[in-house]
Amino acid sequence: MATLVxxxxxxxxxxxxxxxxxxxxxxxxxxxxxxxxxxxxxxGTLRVATRWPTLFAFVAVAFAGRLILRFAIDQFKAHxxxxxxxxxxxxxxxxxxRAASPLLTWVxxxxxxxxxxxxxxxxxxxxxxxxxxxxxxxVMLGWGLNVVVGLAGLLDLGxxxxxxxxxxxxxxxxxxxxxxFWEALPVAGAMAAxxxxxxxxxxxxxxxxxxxxxxxxxxxxVRVILVxxxxxxxxxxxxxxIPRPTFFGLELKPPGDDPTFxxxxxxxxxxxxxxxxxxYLILALALITNVFVSxxxxxxxxxxxxxxxxxxxxxxxxxxxxxxxKLSAFAIGAMLGGFAGVFFAARMGFISPESFxxxxxxxxxxxxxxxxxxxxxxxxxxxxxxVLLPELGRDxxxxxxxxxxxxxxxxxxxxxxxxxxxxxxxxxxxAEGDSR
Amino acid sequence: xSTASAPLLSVERLTMRFGGLLAIDDxxxxxxxxxxxxxxxPNGAGKTTFFNCLTGFxxxxxxxxxxxxxxxxxxxxxxxxxxxxxxxxxxVRTFQNIRLFPKMTVLENLMVAQHNALQHASRFSLAGLFGxxxxxxxxxxxxxxxxxxxxxxxxxDKANTAAGDLPYGMQRRIEIARALCVDPLLLxxxxxxxxxxxxxxxELNDLLKHLARDEGIAILLxxxxxxxxxxxSDHICVLNYGRKIAEGTPTHIQQDANVIKAYLGEDDADxxxxxxxKP
Numbered sequence: 183m184a185t186l187v188x189x190x191x192x193x194x195x196x197x198x199x200x201x202x203x204x205x206x207x208x209x210x211x212x213x214x215x216x217x218x219x220x221x222x223x224x225x226g227t228l229r230v231a232t233r234w235p236t237l238f239a240f241v242a243v244a245f246a247g248r249l250i251l252r253f254a255i256d257q258f259k260a261h262x263x264x265x266x267x268x269x270x271x272x273x274x275x276x277x278x279x280r281a282a283s284p285l286l287t288w289v290x291x292x293x294x295x296x297x298x299x300x301x302x303x304x305x306x307x308x309x310x311x312x313x314x315x316x317x318x319x320x321v322m323l324g325w326g327l328n329v330v331v332g333l334a335g336l337l338d339l340g341x342x343x344x345x346x347x348x349x350x351x352x353x354x355x356x357x358x359x360x361x362x363f364w365e366a367l368p369v370a371g372a373m374a375a376x377x378x379x380x381x382x383x384x385x386x387x388x389x390x391x392x393x394x395x396x397x398x399x400x401x402x403x404v405r406v407i408l409v410x411x412x413x414x415x416x417x418x419x420x421x422x423x424i425p426r427p428t429f430f431g432l433e434l435k436p437p438g439d440d441p442t443f444x445x446x447x448x449x450x451x452x453x454x455x456x457x458x459x460x461x462y463l464i465l466a467l468a469l470i471t472n473v474f475v476s477x478x479x480x481x482x483x484x485x486x487x488x489x490x491x492x493x494x495x496x497x498x499x500x501x502x503x504x505x506x507x508k509l510s511a512f513a514i515g516a517m518l519g520g521f522a523g524v525f526f527a528a529r530m531g532f533i534s535p536e537s538f539x540x541x542x543x544x545x546x547x548x549x550x551x552x553x554x555x556x557x558x559x560x561x562x563x564x565x566x567x568x569v570l571l572p573e574l575g576r577d578x579x580x581x582x583x584x585x586x587x588x589x590x591x592x593x594x595x596x597x598x599x600x601x602x603x604x605x606x607x608x609x610x611x612x613a614e615g616d617s618r
Numbered sequence: 619x620s621t622a623s624a625p626l627l628s629v630e631r632l633t634m635r636f637g638g639l640l641a642i643d644d645x646x647x648x649x650x651x652x653x654x655x656x657x658x659x660p661n662g663a664g665k666t667t668f669f670n671c672l673t674g675f676x677x678x679x680x681x682x683x684x685x686x687x688x689x690x691x692x693x694x695x696x697x698x699x700x701x702x703x704x705x706x707x708x709x710v711r712t713f714q715n716i717r718l719f720p721k722m723t724v725l726e727n728l729m730v731a732q733h734n735a736l737q738h739a740s741r742f743s744l745a746g747l748f749g750x751x752x753x754x755x756x757x758x759x760x761x762x763x764x765x766x767x768x769x770x771x772x773x774x775d776k777a778n779t780a781a782g783d784l785p786y787g788m789q790r791r792i793e794i795a796r797a798l799c800v801d802p803l804l805l806x807x808x809x810x811x812x813x814x815x816x817x818x819x820x821e822l823n824d825l826l827k828h829l830a831r832d833e834g835i836a837i838l839l840x841x842x843x844x845x846x847x848x849x850x851s852d853h854i855c856v857l858n859y860g861r862k863i864a865e866g867t868p869t870h871i872q873q874d875a876n877v878i879k880a881y882l883g884e885d886d887a888d889x890x891x892x893x894x895x896k897p
Contacts (some may be wrong), residue, residue, distance in 0.1 A: 284880055302643070474747075481746040482736035484728075485722070492719035499673065500731045501705030509637040607723045611765065611777035 202248040209244035213237045258284070258303070258522060286602070290559050297465055301458040308457055315529065317462045317569045319522055322468040324477055324549040324561035326518030331547065332556035335491025335509035338396040340401025341546050344374040344516040346538035348523025353421035353533050356415065363427035363528050367521065374520025375513040377404075381510035386505055388496070401543055408535040420534025425462060426456065427528045434459055460529050467525060472516050472558055479516070480608045487511050488556075488608075552593055554600025563601050567593070580600060624686055626651040626836050627695075627709075627804055632681035634664070634671055641667040642678070643860040649804065653670035654830050654837045656851035656868075658844075664860040665840045669806050672838075673711045685709065687803065697788055705734050710802035712793045714722060714809045714840075720782025724773060724792055727753045727781050731781075731799035736760055752870075767795045771825070779859045794825070805829070811843040819846055826850045848872070856880070866871035 218237040221228045276574045298312075305309040309394050323345060330338045333614055351370035355361040361369075381400050385393055408415045415421065426434065432443040434456040443459070446453040486507045498504055527533045549568055553560030575582035597603065625648035634642040641795050642664045649655045657665050665886045670676040672683055672695060683695040684705050693707050721729050728850055729736070739756030740746030746753045768774045771791050781792055797805055807826075812820050827850055829835045847854065848868045856864040856871060858880040864871055871877055881897055 333790075339675070424806075477747055478743065481740055481743050482733050483740070483743050485726060485730050486733050486737075488722060488726075489719045489733075492721060493717050495675075496719065497730070498627070498675075498700040498715035499704055499711050499713070500733065500796070501701050501710075502722070502730070502733050503701050503705075605721055605780075607778060608726060609761070610723075611725050613774075 183479065185362045186262050196250050198249060202245050202251060204240050204250040206245035209241045210237070212553070255265060286559060292558070296467075299393050301461050305454060305458065308454060311454075311457050311461050313569070313573055315457075315464055317565050318461070318464040318468050319526060319529075320546065320549055320565040320569055321527075321562050322464065322471050322522045323519060324553065324565055325471045326515050327467065327550050327557060328515075328556060328558070328561055329478070329487070329518070330511050330515035331474055331550050333484065333491065334487040334508065334515075336508065336511060338397045338512075338515070339394045339540075339543055339547065340397040340399070340404070341515070341519055342540070342605045343381070343401040343544040344377055344470060344519035344528065344537045345523040346404055346535075347374045347377045347516075348520030349527040349538070350408065350415055350421070350523075351520070352524040352527045353424050354476055356410040356425050356527075357421055357423065363425070363524070367524050370524045371517045371520045372522065377520075378512040378514075378516025379509055381516075382509045386508055398543075401538075401540060405535050408538070411594075415535075416534060419538070420532060420536075421527075422532045424531050424533065426531065427460070429459060433572035435577065464525055464529075467521060471521070475518075476558060483507070483510060485608060545584050552590065552600055553595075554602040554604070556605060557600065559600040560600055560602035625649055626686055628683050628684050628686075629672070630684070632668070632671060632683065633679045634667055634676060635679040642671065642881065644856075645681075645857070645860070645862050647855050647865070649836055649838055650853070651803075651836050651850040652830055653836050654826060654839060654850050656839045656841060656847040656854040657857060658841065658847055658854060659857035660872075666808060668857070669838075670698065670806055671710055671841065672703075672806060673709060674698050674703040676731050686805070692798075696891055704800055708801055708803040709806065710797045710800045710804070710807055711806040712797050712810060714812070716786075716789050716793055717860075718781040718789055718792055718796070721780055723778050724768065724781050724784070724795075725761075725764055725777040727792060727796050727801045729760060731796045732760045732763065742743075746888050756897065764799055767798050769863040771795045787815065790818075790822075791815065798835075802835055804838060806838045806840075807843060808840045810839070813844045814843075819843060822838075822846060823850050824896055 217240050218233060220231050221522045222231045227580075232475040251483065256518055297318075300314055323341070326344075327338065329343045330336050337371070348370045351373045352361075352363070352366040355366045355369065356363070381397065385396050388396060409418055410520075411417070428434070429443050431516050432441060432446050434443045436442075436451055437445050442451070442453060443449075448457070479488075486497065486502050489500075489502070490504065490507050494504055497507070526537070530537075545568060549561055552567065553562070553564035567589065568586075570588050572582055578585060593601065627649040629645065629647045629649075631639070632642055632645045645659055645668065647657075648653075648687065657668065659665055661745070668675065671678045675683065678696050685693040687693050695703055695707055695709065698707060703818075705796075706895045722730070728751060736756055737743075740753050746757075760778065765774065765777070768777055771789060771794070773788065773795060776788065781789065784792070790813070794805075794810060796809065797807075810826075811822055814822060823846055826837055826839070826846075827859060830837055830850075830852075839847065851868055854866065854868055854871045855862060855865075856874070856877050863880055864874040866874070
């Protein structure tokens with residue numbers, strides 16, 4: 183049985199060689215016009231020249247690459263099989279509950295690879311790194327809101343309120359009490375979580391449209407308070423000169439009296455250091471959020487969130503305290519939004535109520551819905567689409583938002599459940615000898 | 619009729635009023651441990667309302683529902699919220715119009731039913747978040763229990779399928795399996811045979827008898843399918859317009875003049891009882 187199962191996933195070296203030859207042949211066919219032939223400008227007239235060595239190298243790379251890729255896939259699959267078969271009948275490994283679709287796993291890892299290396303390739307291009315940072319803020323907000331909307335099924339139109347609470351908590355603590363970014367981060371998270379419970383408590387009995395209206399109002403209340411409570415929040419003028427985050431106490435600024443990041447590591451000071459540092463900081467925060475949320479989803483509380491989304495009455499009949507489950511979803515979603523807010527305040531150095539309008543809530547919600555409710559990778563793709571589309575559309579000036587709206591409509595027509603609507607089970611029953 | 623020892627559940631003078639409508643009128647009923655008690659009556663007689671009052675979904679207007687819990691002693695179910703009725707009193711119900719978690723797999727449905735034990739073991743999710751051994755043991759145990767019930771109800775092949783994608787009869791069984799994962803003392807089944815074919819009904823009969831005799835679970839059964847009720851029940855209570863009109867063994871009920879009148883007079887659709895009632 184075991185060998186039979188293995189045989190369906192691995193192929194013999196001869197077959198692998200054949201496969202690579204076929205790929206090389208296709209590469210050759212494509213390569214002759216594209217690489218093998220080229221035009222050279224010779225005294226004003228174009229003449230066709232040949233580049234056979236380059237073409238040969240191209241075909242060789244395709245051949246070798248195919249061999250390696252095929253080998254890697256086989257290794258990966260065989261490894262997965264042995265791991266699954268090692269699992270006992272009665273004790274299902276909850277560890278095997280990771281993404282069953284290898285394609286999505288690969289896309290996820292590839293996205294992580296791109297995210298990690300992006301500043302290396304674009305270290306001199308501030309615009310790219312800045313835009314990527316913005317995308318990551320929205321990814322993190324999307325992952326946070328995913329807990330409330332995607333998992334627990336509580337439609338929250340005021341998520342930006344928690345983002346604002348996080349940002350203002352850091353802004354006030356930093357400018358009035360001299361707290362650093364790292365000290366304020368947990369406090370701001372706790373503060374936002376408290377606000378999550380404050381919002382959650384009176385809305386426990388509400389669902390769907392009614393809940394959406396109350397949360398919408400809550401988001402506006404927080405913004406209006408920030409505009410009007412001038413002593414606390416600076417009113418419409420906001421809070422300025424918020425300190426930037428430090429690298430373990432080393433500041434990222436031009437050389438001065440204190441040791442800075444550049445002087446400590448003996449580097450020449452460059453303003454791009456700070457941009458890249460901020461990028462990696464939000465990347466780390468977002469990745470921690472991702473790991474945290476995907477682990478929570480596989481715990482009893484995560485399953486209870488999803489069950490609450492599916493059927494609240496059935497949850498009660500199973501002995502689940504609906505109040506605690508809902509409040510925990512609100513609190514954790516709000517906490518993650520608060521963390522993102524702290525980062526936002528630290529990155530901008532200036533916050534005002536204008537950054538926390540309803541349209542922000544709408545964009546974050548659109549990211550979750552477009553991505554596919556509950557899908558982590560979907561949020562990344564949707565955030566890319568929603569942040570990059572308006573950026574790319576800058577050339578179209580006033581048609582920009584039209585383009586944006588049209589893209590959203592098209593996604594919803596083609597993929598009504600979101601870009602990645604597939605729900606991955608939190609655990610999987612694997613019987614002995616079963617190759618699934 | 620009922621055993622000499624104190625009943626597991628005793629409902630006393632239960633009344634449920636919705637504005638001017640008297641849904642349940644001064645109803646009393648004893649449910650014995652390890653026995654199957656059937657509750658029948660024409661449509662709209664107040665059977666499901668009775669279940670809702672027992673399991674904390676409605677607060678009865680008057681009357682009391684007492685449970686003799688072997689470990690916790692006397693419990694007043696009418697004072698408890700619905701999740702505590704299931705969790706603490708271990709009185710678990712199913713629903714007339716199946717309420718599964720449709721997008722979750724069958725196995726996940728059964729894991730959600732064990733939420734309280736698992737949540738306790740995960741120590742507010744901290745032990746679970748860091749994958750501590752104590753939590754992993756509890757999770758393994760919960761999975762083993764879920765798999766055990768899935769195997770006995772012949773649902774194991776569908777463990778990884780989304781519950782909402784399965785046929786109706788299977789969903790009924792999943793709902794029972796899920797309720798069993800809560801470790802019920804008293805299992806309240808609201809029309810478990812509705813929509814089942816004759817073969818599935820016969821299987822349900824065997825399952826219910828097995829649960830009561832061998833697992834020691836008391837069962838309270840609302841059912842229209844007389845082939846199920848008359849076959850499995852030890853004791854039957856008949857409701858009409860919210861009032862108890864008869865109570866006794868299946869043979870006794872089949873000959874009761876009030877019951878025959880209630881069914882023939884009120885609802886043409888339920889003629890089976892009449893057919894059954896004639897020996």
